Amino acid sequence: xxxxxxxxxxxxxxxxxxxxxxxxxxxxxxxxxxxxxxxxxxxxxxxxxxxxxxxxxxxxxxxxxxxxxxxxxxxxxxxxxxxxxxxxxxxxxxxxxxxxxxxxxxxxxxxxxxxxxxxxxxxxxxxxxxxxxxxxxxxxxxxxxxxxxxxxxxxxxxxxxxxxxxxxxxxxxxxxxxxxxxxxxxxxxxxxxxxxxxxxxxxxxxxxxxxx
Amino acid sequence: xxxxxxxxxxxxxxxxxxxxxxxxxxxxxxxxxxxxxxxxxxxxxxxxxxxxxxxxxxxxxxxxxxxxxxxxxxxxxxxxxxxxxxxxxxxxxxxxxxxxxxxxxxxxxxxxxxxxxxxxxxxxxxxxxxxxxxxxxxxxxxxxxxxxxxxxxxxxxxxxxxxxxxxxxxxxxxxxxxxxxxxxxxxxxxxxxxxxxxxxxxxxxxxxxxxx
DNA sequence: CAGGTGATGTTGACGGTGACAACATTGGTG
DNA sequence: CACCAATGTTGTCACCGTCAACATCACCTG
Numbered sequence: 001x002x003x004x005x006x007x008x009x010x011x012x013x014x015x016x017x018x019x020x021x022x023x024x025x026x027x028x029x030x031x032x033x034x035x036x037x038x039x040x041x042x043x044x045x046x047x048x049x050x051x052x053x054x055x056x057x058x059x060x061x062x063x064x065x066x067x068x069x070x071x072x073x074x075x076x077x078x079x080x081x082x083x084x085x086x087x088x089x090x091x092x093x094x095x096x097x098x099x100x101x102x103x104x105x106x107x108x109x110x111x112x113x114x115x116x117x118x119x120x121x122x123x124x125x126x127x128x129x130x131x132x133x134x135x136x137x138x139x140x141x142x143x144x145x146x147x148x149x150x151x152x153x154x155x156x157x158x159x160x161x162x163x164x165x166x167x168x169x170x171x172x173x174x175x176x177x178x179x180x181x182x183x184x185x186x187x188x189x190x191x192x193x194x195x196x197x198x199x200x201x202x203x204x205x206x207x208x209x210x211x212x
Numbered sequence: 213x214x215x216x217x218x219x220x221x222x223x224x225x226x227x228x229x230x231x232x233x234x235x236x237x238x239x240x241x242x243x244x245x246x247x248x249x250x251x252x253x254x255x256x257x258x259x260x261x262x263x264x265x266x267x268x269x270x271x272x273x274x275x276x277x278x279x280x281x282x283x284x285x286x287x288x289x290x291x292x293x294x295x296x297x298x299x300x301x302x303x304x305x306x307x308x309x310x311x312x313x314x315x316x317x318x319x320x321x322x323x324x325x326x327x328x329x330x331x332x333x334x335x336x337x338x339x340x341x342x343x344x345x346x347x348x349x350x351x352x353x354x355x356x357x358x359x360x361x362x363x364x365x366x367x368x369x370x371x372x373x374x375x376x377x378x379x380x381x382x383x384x385x386x387x388x389x390x391x392x393x394x395x396x397x398x399x400x401x402x403x404x405x406x407x408x409x410x411x412x413x414x415x416x417x418x419x420x421x422x423x424x
Numbered sequence: 425c426a427g428g429t430g431a432t433g434t435t436g437a438c439g440g441t442g443a444c445a446a447c448a449t450t451g452g453t454g
Numbered sequence: 455c456a457c458c459a460a461t462g463t464t465g466t467c468a469c470c471g472t473c474a475a476c477a478t479c480a481c482c483t484g
Contacts, residue, residue, distance in 0.1 A: 012450060012461060039441060050443085051462050059442065120397055144399055167414035170391065170400075174415050177398065178390025179382065185332055186389065187356055188382075202379035203386050206422030224432055224479060251470060260434050262472085267432090271471065 017055040019045040024066035025115070032114040033121035036063050063122050070119035073112070075141030078104045082150070090157040095208070098150045102176045102204055105143070109180035110196075116184065147173055154211075164211055175207045229267040231257040236278035237285075237327070244326040245333035248275050275334050282331035285324070287353030290316045294362070302369040307420070310362045314388045314416055317355070321392035322408075328396065359385055366423075376423055387419045 013019065023044035027035040038059050039049045056062040081104035087096035109116040139145050151168050154160035160168065179200065182188040191199065225231065235256035239247040250271050251261045268274040293316035299308035321328040351357050363380050366372035372380070391412065394400040403411065 010450085016461080037441065038443090048463050049441090050464085053443080054461050120393070167411055168418075170394075170411040171387065171415045171418035174390035174394060175383065175387045175418075176390065177394055178386035178388065178392075180390075181332070181393050182382075182386060182389055199379055199382040203383045206380075206383035206387075207418060208422070209424075210418030210420070210422030212421075222479085228432080249470065250472090261470090262435085263433050265433095265472080 013045070013047060013051075016045065016047060016051060019047075020052055020055060020062065021065050021069055024062060025069050028066055028070060028118040029112065029114045033063060033067070033118045035114075036066050036118065038062060060122070063118070067118050067120070067122035070115040071143065072141045073115055074105065074108045074119055075143045075146060077108050078143060078146050079140060080104070081107075082146070091159045094150070094153040094157045094159055098154060098172070099204055099208070101146060101150055102172065102207070103200070105176045106180050106183075106200055109184055113184050116180065144169065144173070160211060168211055171210060172207050175203050179203050225257070225259060225263075228257065228259060228263060231259075232264055232267060232274065233277050233281055236274060237281050240278055240282060240330040241324065241326045245275060245279070245330045247326070248278050248330065250274060272334070275330070279330050279332070279334035282327040283355065284353045285327055286317065286320045286331055287355045287358055289320050290355060290358050291352060292316070293319075294358070303371045306362070306365040306369045306371055310366060310384070311416055311420070313358060313362055314384065314419070315412070317388045318392050318395075318412055321396055325396050328392065356381065356385070372423060380423055383422060384419050387415050391415050 020041045023041040024036045027037075027040055027044065036059075038052050038056075041062065042049045042052050045051075052062060056065065078101040081100045082097050085093065085096045085100050087093040147169055151160065151165060151172070155162060155165050179188075183191065183196065183199075188199075232253045235253040236248045239249075239252055239256065248271075250264050250268075253274065254261045254264050257263075264274060268277065290313040293312045294309050297305065297308045297312050299305040359381055363372065363377060363384070367374060367377050391400075395403065395408065395411075400411075
């Protein structure tokens with residue numbers, strides 16, 4: 001049923017929805033959410049405009065699907081960086097793993113601004129955030145759940161008290177997301193390169209200290 | 213030269229640029245940056261499409277002007293809330309004033325999401341952020357400078373050490389902006405009302421503690 | 425005070441986009 | 455094998471940004 005990419009297709013594509021989302025992700029990478037156009041993704045997929053309407057209700061629906069994919073990419077980077085942490089000792093390690101996902105978040109925003117903006121551009125996300133019921137987007141790549149797991153780790157090793165654990169996601173996430181946004185689209189857009197790394201350090205430091 | 217609003221105009225508007233920006237602000241209030249369209253603002257101003265091209269290079273340019281106005285509105289609310297603080301004692305007062313502008317920021321985002329999104333939607337801002345040279349948008353209503361002033365106050369009263377002052381804007385601003393963004397367009401979009409206020413408290417608390 | 429000229433607003437056109445409707449093709453199912 | 459629902463296509467429409475050509479007028483110059 002699923003056709004190979006090089007195979008000649010005859011009228012029916014066979015895997016159009018996936019092809020459209022993938023095309024959208026590619027367009028979003030360089031052009032951000034504004035580049036995820038129904039006609040553009042259809043062209044990219046070698047299909048007529050309007051074919052997408054068999055798989056998405058409208059452009060917003062397509063954008064949501066593409067955004068979800070971008071969010072997954074972000075989660076994947078966080079998982080990857082978290083796994084690379086080599087710190088020894090339970091407390092040091094847990095702290096390093098938290099910092100790693102924070103830095104991964106910011107790095108993702110800076111190296112893939114199109115994807116980052118697209119991940120947060122959709123007006124409708126299914127199964128993200130605290131109210132995540134077990135549906136799409138496997139839990140391992142959900143940034144919110146990844147953050148929660150790292151914070152739980154901190155509690156387990158005794159580096160974070162249960163009271164401080166309460167709502168800690170909001171603080172950590174807000175700080176990291178806020179810095180990313182300000183660096184990308186906010187007034188920190190033109191911050192000199194040399195000042196960015198120190199700024200990241202300050203933000204992560206404040207969060208770290210604030211959670212103690 | 214400047215004509216009254218009710219006066220019949222004859223061919224030349226007299227104050228079109230301002231009228232267009234004002235129309236843009238009005239449209240942005242309910243529709244966000246996506247509603248700031250050249251043709252829409254021109255209609256609203258009772259002028260033909262294309263008239264705007266005498267005052268703005270393109271739609272992006274218009275959006276930047278509208279965004280700047282929205283940013284000013286945000287700054288005005290911050291100033292207002294900061295001035296209302298009644299806490300006594302220099303340290304308590306300085307702390308309360310910092311918290312007040314943080315809450316004002318978040319309140320603005322929540323009560324005027326269209327304006328908030330528009331303020332940060334422009335790809336080009338003149339004279340915002342750290343590199344602000346003395347140009348447009350009076351310094352009193354520049355959110356970044358307002359924040360800096362509050363942090364300076366904290367140093368003056370001895371509630372913040374000079375070392376911690378370094379880059380403190382980044383931490384405070386990121387946390388507050390991040391929470392606003394996540395509540396508006398991020399995965400916290402559907403956070404139950406009852407959990408929002410506690411979340412704000414946690415975020416502000418972490419920043420406060422992190423700066424000590 | 426008259427005429428002209430540059431700034432400002434209008435009309436018309438073009439290509440691109442989202443969306444709807446009607447039609448074409450086809451894979452699977454009875 | 456015939457039918458049908460799913461899937462893709464063609465055609466159309468309204469709206470948008472933008473450019474070019476034209477119209478009007480405020481103001482300056484003489």
